[in-house]
Amino acid sequence: MPQTTLSRRTLLGAGAGLTMLSALSAAGCAPRQDPNTLTMSIFGDQSSADELRARLLEPIRELDPAVKLRVVATPGKDWNEFFAKLLTQIASGSRPDIVSVATEGVQLMAGRGLATPLDDLVTRDLPEIQDYFDDVSPSLVEAMMHQGSLFLLPNDYNAGHMFYSPPLFEEAGVALPSPSWTVDDFYEAGRAIARLPDVNAYDWVVRLWGSWTSFLYANDGNLLEQRRASGGEWLWSSAYAGDPDAAGRGGGWDWGAPTANDTPAVEALELMIELKKEGIAPSPDVGGGQTSQALFAAGRVGMSVGGGFWAGGLHNAGMAPGTFDVTYFPRWRSQRHLFGTAGYAILESSQKRELAWEVLKRMTRPDAFDIQFPGNVTTPARRSLSTAERYATTGPEGWRVFSQTLVDFPETAPIPAPSYFNALSTALNQRTTEAISTGDARAALDGLQIDLETAAGAAP
Structure with missing residues (x-):
C-alpha cells in the first residue's frame, strides 16, 4: 500500500x-x-x-x-x-x-x-x-x-507476561515453557499447538500494551527513542536513598524521535505476519483483550500476552487454578518486558x-x-x-512473575507514552491492521514512521 x-x-x-x-x-x-x-x-x-x-x-x-x-x-x-x-x-x-x-x-x-x-x-x-x-x-x-x-x-x-494453557501444551506434547525460554521455543510450541482442532495456538490484540509490542521490547526495540529526562534527584536521594535500583534514574521518560521502522520493529511485526501465515495465530482484534481472554477461558487458546489482571479475569470466567499458568515473556535479543x-x-x-x-x-x-x-x-x-x-484462590501457580519481573529484568520499561499518545495509539492500531492485511510489515511501519513524525512535529 x-x-x-x-x-x-x-x-x-x-x-x-x-x-x-x-x-x-x-x-x-x-x-x-x-x-x-x-x-x-x-x-x-x-x-x-x-x-x-x-x-x-x-x-x-x-x-x-x-x-x-x-x-x-x-x-x-x-x-x-x-x-x-x-x-x-x-x-x-x-x-x-x-x-x-x-x-x-x-x-x-x-x-x-x-x-x-x-x-x-x-x-x-x-x-x-x-x-x-x-x-x-x-x-x-x-x-x-x-x-x-x-x-x-x-x-x-501490569507487565506483559505470557499466559499459557498447560492442558493444551500437554495435549500437543509440548514441554511447558521455562522462565528462560526463547522466541524459538515459543514458535515451536505454537506450531505444535496449532495442529490441535479448534484452537488458536497464540492469540493477540492490536494495541500498544502487550501486543506485538511485547515482541518489539524483547527484540530490544521501541517505537520512539527511549531516554531519561534530567532531574528527579530530590526524590531518589531522599525516598530511595541507598537503594541500588534507584541509581541512574532521572526525572521521568523523555520520548525522543520516532523509530517505528527500525529493524527490531520490522522483525517483530514480520513475526506476527508469519504466525498468521502458518496458522499459529488468527487475525487480531483491535483494542481491549476481552475476546482473547474469553477464548482463553474457553480452552481455545494456547498462549496469549496478559498481565496480573488476567489472574482475576480468568478466575472470574470460571477457570480453576491449575488450568492456566503464566511465565516471563520469551527471550529474543533480550528478555526485556514492557509495563504500564x-x-x-x-x-x-x-x-x-x-x-x-x-x-x-x-x-x-x-x-x-x-x-x-x-x-x-x-x-x-x-x-x-x-x-x-493472594493468588491461592485464583492462581496462577507462576504468580511470582508479576512482582519479580522488575527485579529479574531491570531493563524492563514503560510503554512509550509521549504527550501525543492518542495520535501514536491511533496510528499504531491502523498501521498494524494494515500490515496484517497486506503482509508487508516494512511498508506499514514506514507509514507509521511518517505518522509519528507528523504527530510529534505538531505536538506543543
Missing part, C-alpha cells in the same frame, strides 16, 4: 479537547466547585464507579467527615479512548479533583498543565509515607514523573488540593488496595502485597 500519512484529523483530533480547554481557561470560564464535594473521575462504567464510591466513602470520611464523595466513570475500550473523552469533558467545564491516570496519560496530563506536581507534598510528608516508597519499585515511580517532578503515586501495574502503571493525579484546577493529597496517601496504604481492586484484577504496586495467599 502507498506510504501515505493518516489524515491529520485522525492523528491530531485528540488535541481538540485541549484547545477548547485552553480557550476556556483564558476566558476565565472555570466553573465553581462545591467546597464539600470531592470528585473523582475513573476509567470504567458507572456501576463500577458506584461500587468504588461505596468502598471508599468510609476511609475518606475518616479524613474529613463533612466531605461528599462523587465518583464519575468514563467508559472506553482502552486508556486511549478514556483520555480522549476525559479531555473533552474537562474542556466543557466538568473538572474533577482527582483523576485515574495510567502511563499512557502521564505526559499528556502533566505536560499540558492539567495535573499538579506532588513534589512539595511528598517532601513535606515523606516520613509518613516512606514505607510506601520502601515497598514500591523505583521503575514504577519513575514512570509517573515528568521533567523531574512526580505527578502520581502508582497503586498498581496507574495511580491518581490531582488536577491543577482543584480547589481541594490538600484533601485530595490526603486521599491519594490513603489510597496507597496496604489495606486500600483490595478496596480499590477486589479480586486480583491487577498487580499491586506494593511488592509486599504479592503473596501466595
Whole structure:
C-alpha cells in the first residue's frame, strides 16, 4: 500500500479537547466547585464507579467527615479512548479533583498543565509515607514523573507476561515453557499447538500494551527513542536513598524521535505476519483483550500476552487454578518486558488540593488496595502485597512473575507514552491492521514512521 500519512484529523483530533480547554481557561470560564464535594473521575462504567464510591466513602470520611464523595466513570475500550473523552469533558467545564491516570496519560496530563506536581507534598510528608516508597519499585515511580517532578503515586501495574494453557501444551506434547525460554521455543510450541482442532495456538490484540509490542521490547526495540529526562534527584536521594535500583534514574521518560521502522520493529511485526501465515495465530482484534481472554477461558487458546489482571479475569470466567499458568515473556535479543502503571493525579484546577493529597496517601496504604481492586484484577504496586495467599484462590501457580519481573529484568520499561499518545495509539492500531492485511510489515511501519513524525512535529 502507498506510504501515505493518516489524515491529520485522525492523528491530531485528540488535541481538540485541549484547545477548547485552553480557550476556556483564558476566558476565565472555570466553573465553581462545591467546597464539600470531592470528585473523582475513573476509567470504567458507572456501576463500577458506584461500587468504588461505596468502598471508599468510609476511609475518606475518616479524613474529613463533612466531605461528599462523587465518583464519575468514563467508559472506553482502552486508556486511549478514556483520555480522549476525559479531555473533552474537562474542556466543557466538568473538572474533577482527582483523576485515574495510567502511563499512557502521564505526559499528556502533566505536560499540558492539567495535573499538579506532588513534589512539595511528598517532601513535606515523606516520613509518613516512606514505607510506601520502601515497598514500591523505583521503575514504577519513575514512570509517573515528568521533567523531574512526580505527578502520581502508582497503586498498581501490569507487565506483559505470557499466559499459557498447560492442558493444551500437554495435549500437543509440548514441554511447558521455562522462565528462560526463547522466541524459538515459543514458535515451536505454537506450531505444535496449532495442529490441535479448534484452537488458536497464540492469540493477540492490536494495541500498544502487550501486543506485538511485547515482541518489539524483547527484540530490544521501541517505537520512539527511549531516554531519561534530567532531574528527579530530590526524590531518589531522599525516598530511595541507598537503594541500588534507584541509581541512574532521572526525572521521568523523555520520548525522543520516532523509530517505528527500525529493524527490531520490522522483525517483530514480520513475526506476527508469519504466525498468521502458518496458522499459529488468527487475525487480531483491535483494542481491549476481552475476546482473547474469553477464548482463553474457553480452552481455545494456547498462549496469549496478559498481565496480573488476567489472574482475576480468568478466575472470574470460571477457570480453576491449575488450568492456566503464566511465565516471563520469551527471550529474543533480550528478555526485556514492557509495563504500564496507574495511580491518581490531582488536577491543577482543584480547589481541594490538600484533601485530595490526603486521599491519594490513603489510597496507597496496604489495606486500600483490595478496596480499590477486589479480586486480583491487577498487580499491586506494593511488592509486599504479592503473596501466595493472594493468588491461592485464583492462581496462577507462576504468580511470582508479576512482582519479580522488575527485579529479574531491570531493563524492563514503560510503554512509550509521549504527550501525543492518542495520535501514536491511533496510528499504531491502523498501521498494524494494515500490515496484517497486506503482509508487508516494512511498508506499514514506514507509514507509521511518517505518522509519528507528523504527530510529534505538531505536538506543543
